[in-house]
Amino acid sequence: MELTSSITQIVSHLEKIQSFNVQNPLDDTRKYLETMSLQLSGKKESVAMIEELNVSMGGHQIPVRIYRPKGKDVQKSSAIIYIHGGWFIAGGFETHDAVVRKLANKTGSAVIFPDYRLAPEHPFPAGLNDCIDIVKWASEHAENLGIDRDQIGIIGDSAGGALATSVSTQVGELLKFQILIYPAADNQLNTKSWEMYETGPVLNKDGGIQAWKWYHPEGESKPDPLAVPILIKDFKSTPPTLVLIAEHDALRDEGELLTQQMKEAGVSVQTSFYKDMVHGFMHMGETLNEVQKATDEMAAFANQYLKTAEK
Template sequence: MQLTPEINLILNHLQKIQTFNAKDSLDDIRKYLETMSFQLSGKKEAVSVIEELEIPYGNRQIPLRVYYPKGKMTQHSSAVIYIHGGWFMAGGYETHDAVARKLANTTGSVIFFINYRLAPEHPFPAGLDDCLDASKWIIEQSESLGIDRNRIGIIGDSAGGALATAVSTQIGELLKFQILIYPASDNQLNSTSWSTYENGPVLTREGGIQAWKWYLPRKEENNPLAVPALMKDFRSTPSTLVILAEHDPLSDDGRKLAENMENAGVSVQVSLYKDMVHGFMHMGEILNEVQTAVNEMASFAIRNLEAENLD
């Protein structure tokens, strides 16, 4: 495995990160991701406005952060629903703040970032329920939110890619595009890339096994809404871009998911980022590829939104 000097610099830095006052191993994982994102994401772009909402849904409140792109507060804007990664058990507003800001400004769309419930406190299907119900609410409330309900897409990274895939199979006819960033799509962890990178960089098989164990109750192990590798029905899935990293144990699973979608008739584009590792979207302080990926995602989003507008 040949790694670039930039990636080696990042990996050396990751080994030195220390979390403080962690209550247990789970708290340590969550704080580690927050620290990594804070230290490596780089300078945060200014946006016009950031709002935080609590969506009333059933007997619960779903937290939602809304990013309005810089210099743009127009009515009937396009919108992107963002579902974050973190192995289903970590991540949130602060870990993905820099990425959300970049996407808002580069796409020119309002970003709706869903802060869904996490495992193990809330195993499947709690997180998916939050993502699906919040997505429905955003679409239903589009007029009051100032967005065009006919110009909405969805993006998910890592575990969020699995959740976004599930959301799209349920309401994809209401979405104009889907972007999956190194999606976590299979709980078997038995692909060639998992064998190659079982001890990292960034992710390990041991950590993956624990994450899926916390997230997925045994009775749900064969549920395709939890495990996208098991999905057969993609009839509602919109045009999809899958972004993969070369040195990532999830790369083969992501590529297989893309193949399954394509075989089911979905328009799919796969983009492999050479030399990159899992989570590289959080490493904009050092990696130019972060902006390159954001630009690619924005181009894909805008192209699909404009194509729909012309129909």
């Protein structure tokens, strides 16, 4: 494994991160992701507005942020549902704030960002159900939200890519496109790329095994395809999809296999391979030019399928 000087610098920085006042391994994982995102994302772009609300669903509340892009004055704008990563057990508004701001501004779409329930407190299918419910809610309440219900897409990174993939098989008819950023797809962790990158950079196999056990406790004996997307046979309703793959990523092979299975099922899929990149590179805008390149690529793909007003 040969890493570029920029990636080597980032990996060295990651090794020095110490989570503050850690209570247990789960708390450490959550705080580590927050710290990594804060330190490596770089300066956050300003957006026109961020709205925060709670959506009542099935006896609980789903916190949601809506990011309105800078420089747009559109009553019925296009919208993107963003599903964050974090191994199903970590992540939220603050960890992905910089990424979502960039995407809102570049796509010209309102970005709807649900803070779905996390494992192990809420194992599968809680988080997935929250994401499905928010897509339905956005469509049903589009007029009040100031969005066009016929111009909605979905983006998910890492574990969020797994969730987005499953969401699309359930309510894909409501979505114009899908983008998966280095998606998690398989709970077996037995691919060649997992063998190569078992101890990093960024991810490690022991942490992945524990995360999957927390998220999908029945996954070893009775895996559910909606939890483990590599097992999905019917990609019904899945919209045109772009998959971003990172070269030095333990999830590389399962992401490529998921892409191949979608193609074989008749889904229109494009793959973009990010040479030299590691898992989570979208959080590393302070150092990596590839973050802007990926944002530009995702916006171009989204705008093939969304009608966005000119600035």
